[in-house]
Amino acid sequence: MIRSRLRRLRAALAALAALVSLAACAAEDMPRAEFLGRADWPASRFDMGGFSGLEVLSDGIRFTTVSDRGWLIHGRLIRENGQLVGIEPDAPQPLRDAQGKVLTGKATDAEGLARGDDGQIFVSFEGLHRVWAYPTTDAAVPLPSLPQFSQLQDNSGLEALAIDERARLVTLPERSGQLISPFPVWRYDEGVWSQPFALSRRGGFLPVGADFGPDGRFYLLEREFIGLGFRSRVRRFTLAEDRILSEETLLETSTHRHGNLEGLAVWRDQTGAIRLTMMADDNFNDFQRSEVVEYRVSG
Numbered sequence: 001m002i003r004s005r006l007r008r009l010r011a012a013l014a015a016l017a018a019l020v021s022l023a024a025c026a027a028e029d030m031p032r033a034e035f036l037g038r039a040d041w042p043a044s045r046f047d048m049g050g051f052s053g054l055e056v057l058s059d060g061i062r063f064t065t066v067s068d069r070g071w072l073i074h075g076r077l078i079r080e081n082g083q084l085v086g087i088e089p090d091a092p093q094p095l096r097d098a099q100g101k102v103l104t105g106k107a108t109d110a111e112g113l114a115r116g117d118d119g120q121i122f123v124s125f126e127g128l129h130r131v132w133a134y135p136t137t138d139a140a141v142p143l144p145s146l147p148q149f150s151q152l153q154d155n156s157g158l159e160a161l162a163i164d165e166r167a168r169l170v171t172l173p174e175r176s177g178q179l180i181s182p183f184p185v186w187r188y189d190e191g192v193w194s195q196p197f198a199l200s201r202r203g204g205f206l207p208v209g210a211d212f213g214p215d216g217r218f219y220l221l222e223r224e225f226i227g228l229g230f231r232s233r234v235r236r237f238t239l240a241e242d243r244i245l246s247e248e249t250l251l252e253t254s255t256h257r258h259g260n261l262e263g264l265a266v267w268r269d270q271t272g273a274i275r276l277t278m279m280a281d282d283n284f285n286d287f288q289r290s291e292v293v294e295y296r297v298s299g
Contacts, residue, residue, distance in 0.1 A: 033234065033251040033276060033295040037084040038258070039077070041290035048073060048092060049290050053113025053123070053161065053209065054263030054279040064115060065263060065279055066123055070095045070108030072137060077277075077292065082269065084277075084294050093137050095123065100139040112161025112171060112209070113263065124171050126157025131171060131188070143169075146186065146193045159262070160210035160220065170218070172199065174206050183207055196242040205233045209264035213274055219250075221264035221278060229255040234264070234276055234295075250297055251276070259289045273297065 041048065050068040056077070057063070064074050071092040078086035094102040095110060112124035112131075121134040122143075129149040132140040149158070156175035163169050169188040182198035199207070199220065209221035218237040223230050234251040237244050259280030269275050274297040282288040 032248070032299060033297050036275070036294045036296055038291050038293040039084050039086050041087055041292075042089070048089070049282045049284045051279045051290055052111045052159070052262045052281050054265045054277065054292075055113055055115040055211075056265035056267050056277050058214075058267055060267060060269055060275065060277075063265070063277075064113065064121065066095070066110040066113045067092070068109045068111060068281070069284075070103040070110060072110075072121070072123075072134075084292065087292060095134075096137070096139050098140050098142055109157075111157065111159045111262075114161045114163040114169060114211075116163055116167055122161060122163065122169060124158035124161040126152070126159065126174075127154055129157040131158065131161065131169065143188060144191065144193065148184070148186075156206075159206075159208045162210040162212050162218065164212045164218075165216060170210065170212075172207055172210070174208060197239075197244055199235075199237070199244070200247070205231070208262040209278070211264050211266040213266035214268045215274065219264060219266045219276070221261060223261060226255050230258070230260045231255050232258060232261045232278070251295060258293050259291050261293065269296070 048067055051065045052068050053066045055064045061076050063077055066072055072095055073089050073092045075087060075089035077084055078088055096102055106127045109125055109127040110123050111126050114122040122131060124131045129152050130145055131143045133143060134140055152173050153175055157173055158171045159174040161171045170185060172183045172185045182200050184195050184198050186193050186195050204224040205222035207220055208223050211219050213219055218239055220235045222233045232253045233249060236248050236250050238246040260283065261278040262281040263279035265277045267275055276295040278293050280289060280291045282290045
């Protein structure tokens, strides 16, 4: 009798432990970002596309984006009661080289975008893999390169670019070289590149956009191409000087939920919540869309 009761007690405890474990897993899998809205790029405005980088100012209104055809576009996000309802772009400006000449051909493939507190713009390119600074739009100031940049794949270069609170640039490539290899992260500080750490590669997602949030954490936008559609994921990292302290997944969408999201801007709204604003690259295809989508992080 006692043994039978002990067996039943052990079974009950095991079931309770399983339920606790399932609850913990469910809590981890709960989405941390709530969809707020989207807006399409106005078709009649400047016939633009190929948007790959995005910056949104702290007011949540003014934005800057780059196109992989070598254009820089500023504009306004139209909101009603804080809700994104439209996009109002200014006239596009061509990106230029160090001599002030408009970029052409393979040199135009701008992918990553970062904006310093002083308003200076930084752009990362693939194809001809490099990072350039733009104190003004009149001419570029090329940053020093790394031997590793020239070894990157043609269409999988420096997709993501961000700048931290100490004005240090961070960039990483879309591909890591092997399916099991982490993504190298390069940091530019006082004229010198270094690789302080690497980011884990999880599943089929590849990095396409990044930003440092107002909370000081590093946000990474990734995409996965499945058949004729895209999935998107946003991970958030807490960083120390040369290592990763924690990682969490904030968002993982289903296929066709959004377009080909490539640009990410992280900012804090008037309620104190972190917002993720993302821009889609239509690859200049009629069946894809240029859109801005927005999520609010729940913690």
